[in-house]
Amino acid sequence: MVLQIPSSKTELTVTWEALPDNFVLPDDPVENIQQPLLAAALTEALGVAGRIEPEMLIGSNFGLVATVNKKIVVKAPDWFYVPQVHGVAEGTIRRSYTSNLEGAPVAVVMEFLSNEEGSELSLRSTPPYGKLYFYEQILQVPTYVTYDPYEPSLEVRYLQQGHYVLQAADAQNRVWIPELELFLGIWAGERLRQTMNWLRWWDRAGNMLLWGSEQAEHQRQRAEQEQQRAEHQRQRAEQEQQRAEQQHQRAEQERQRAELLAAKLRELGVDPDQLG
16 A cells, blocks of 8 residues: 655655564663553553453554655554554564554554654654654554643644644543543542553543552442441341331230230229220
8 A cells, every 4th residue: 555645845655564574673762661651551441441352452662664765664652552453373473563554544642742852743754754743644643642741731633634733622621532432631640659640531421441450449449338238238127127026025015914904804893895
């Protein structure tokens, strides 16, 4: 598949070709400790919510490949999502992903901001291509997310008529990610003893997708509530039984008093059955 992309500087020819077996993928170090934590948290929440299917590909710091003007170009975003990919042979490890050749186009890409040259908002249109230019003009990813956890600042761009357009957040400061049918926003809190500004998912109803630890705590609290309700019901049943026993005792006492009175009347020569 070939895609012609006009450029102010040069004409690009993008092809989707298999990566040679001997190609050495870049092994750039992670820029800061928060990047893998943010990426893992996003993926975990989707998994806990049952929103990850076997045919999907979700990864971080994983090479996305295109051949531009017969030269292989690889970018490894901090997080990405592909809705459907072809399977690989058993025992084969997927080393990278090439859109259209190995499955559907990449649907969502996220980059966590840094200050490096060719960074997340770079439009550099010559090698080494800027990341925004690569995702917008070469891979043509529909939704591009950039996030600075230190500000914190979240920006979401949709690809419209060949260029990214910044999207406004809603009243809750969340932005709709159409490919996942979820809102994305910032949440300040703790995970794995790390307190920071996390990216979180929310569904249409405004429910936040939970992490595994949160889901376990939620289930624990729900179990405690169920136990408390069961204990309350047991206590109420005991109280009802006690009230029934008290009523039975009062009735028995009334019966005994009536029998005693009838006996005394008979002693006095009065037939109690003739009274009343």
